[in-house]
Amino acid sequence: MYDSFHAVRQHARSGTHAVKVFRCSAKFGCGARFVKLSAVCQHVESGKCGIRTFRGKVDNLLADLLD
Helix, strand or coil: CCCCHHHHHHHHHCHHHCCCCEECCCCCCCCCEECCHHHHHHHHHHCCCCHHHHHHHHHHHHHHHHC
């Protein structure tokens, strides 16, 4: 699967195995978890789970993250 120890180490240090601390709201969205806040934003903007239809509530949730 990997050609070298360096490749395995690089994979292990990537976001693939990082703790997913951000999540799409389970109440208004799908509950998916993400490593980066930017990934949550991309998820919301993509409209994949329908959470964008709750725009005002999403804005409040994001504001809470920044407080």
